Amino acid sequence: MSLSVGRRLSIRSMIYVAGESIPFFWPMRNFIHHNPLHGLEDLPFEQAVQEGRRLFHGRVFLRRPDYQRYIEQGKVDSDDLSAQVAAFVAERETIPGIDLQQCLMALLTQTENKVVFKRSIASVADIQALVNGLPLPAEKEFTPGNLVQYLRHELLGDRPVYDAIDALYGTGIASELDELVIKSCLDFFDEGQSVWSMPGRKRGFFRAWREVANRNIRLYLRGMHIKDILAVDDTPEGVIAHVMNTLGIPEDRWVHYFTRELAQLHGWTGFIRWRWNAKNYHWSKTYPADLTDLVAVRLTFALALLSKRGRKNIATSTFTLEQAIENKTMETYLRYELFGKRIVPAMAKSVEQALARGKDSQIEKVFHKYIEFKRQHEAGVQANRLLTLAARVDQVEALRS
Template identity: 30%
Template sequence: MTTTLDSRRMELRGVVRVAGEVIASYWPMRTFVHHNPLHGLEHLSFETAIQLGKTFLGGAGYLDGAVYRDYLRAGRIQEAHLATALSPHTRDDAVMAGRCRIAHAEVLRACLTHGLCEESRNPPPGSGSGDRRLVADLSRHLAPALAAPAVDRQIAKAIDEDGDALGRYLTLSDWCDRTVGSDIVATVNAELIKWCEAFLDEGHATWPMPGRERGFYEAWKRLAAREWSPCSIAASRAKISSLPDHPEDAVLEALDALGIPDELRQDYLSLQMTTLPG
């Protein structure tokens, strides 16, 4: 039993180490000129790093399409550059529109230069000039059919729609906040920031964190068990005191309780780490 538990702890440490690679390691920051949040992804290709950065860090790696089209019209992007960029993605295909032959390359170019592949943001013609009485009557007629679904059916539908994203691109706390309007992420982040700033203090605080030399988890557990109802959790002191002595065991218990399968744990931990701002 002990051997199995030790092996699970070692495996988890490896998973956490790899999951943390998405976060740039620049601590402690004493003297620096810049801080590249994608430093941990520099070994990847540009496209892959941008995609992972968007997934785990929430940043946009590319400008809006309208901005690029403005650059094209202004000459900041050259036609030759556009042709070169599209060349690897072009197929030797075409469609006929009447007597006009439209090549695949022309379609791709039109998507970029005219935004043909983007959703229309313009309202349909006449949408702002309808008969107000007709709209009101129609709304009353449709109201019974558009009644809000029961909470359980609404959640089941959301789970079905987001099933592929859960654990890969969404943490369960993110999903709960988005689906039921909770505030779990902000609440947890506030607690983490509070305890991290106490533990990571480098002698500037008037009162240093007691037990800091024991490591973050043990120091936090000893102090949090004496705190008055953190996050308004009922019986929080007893619950915190009953947590495992080893941080790895606590993480494993949490992952098991959340039902995160082994193959998703690395990505899930990366998502969880990057949820905390800064």
């Protein structure tokens, strides 16, 4: 495989754009903190913080009890808060019998947890029935088609393939991948503190790492055939293109996919971005490295780990993930519930046993039972939260009407 100069530059441009969201404040000589949204300053604030939450897995707001404590301490003006809530309510459609202003103020100032419960199966009709003390309606809004759409949304898209595999099989690839990449970065970016540093560093990060990886017998003994991947091309861009095509990632999603990969270890990504831009930095001039090198190393490790797991007959690409979602929908859903840590605890043992046995008839039986159980659970939790809030403001009867 040999890429043209134009193709290589195109891949480098994609990675450059993908890395723009990752801040590169380094080194921090004068301040003890930095702005994690620096790379998102071109976006509106609300959009930037949500993108930051998605990329860096951070919390956008303080916990609600913190705000409630500020109200008690007078750090938040209650009258101003009430005025803002009133303005919000004025723009919303009224609900007969419900004082929305009173409900929201109670939610903000008296309730520790949010009232909305994330649900995937229960419908509004299910919740309303339990609010009124009635059994769940016989008619279900949930359909197999909805389930396929839900799984595609959760497991495909910009989500790294290995992350989706971990959520279906509990393989732990993501943590193992991070450890391998961190060790490679420590070996290459050492600035004289370590007893041993990676040989051949003057050739650049990817080329130096490639020489070491090709001779690393420990990786081979761990079942990682990295040498086969690196034999495809001797450039980082060529390896990146090979891995992305093997994983089945459409090219129009490469930039977003690269961003997710770079954000996994955003500290190292930010450091490498800073290092590459600091042209007069001694270590950067002596041992060059950029984000393309980092992405190539990370994707090579990722494909090797996925190929290793693939020998155990599990999905390892978007192609096989799509096949699992379409052809083994019930099994895929139960796997996502169990290994994605969404399982209703009371049925965890039954689901785990059915998946371990691997019999389609048993999986189907447990699936239908689980769906009804989860429907009841989701509707019950949401109904109880609504009733608790309504009781605080003496609006239970209005909620039930």
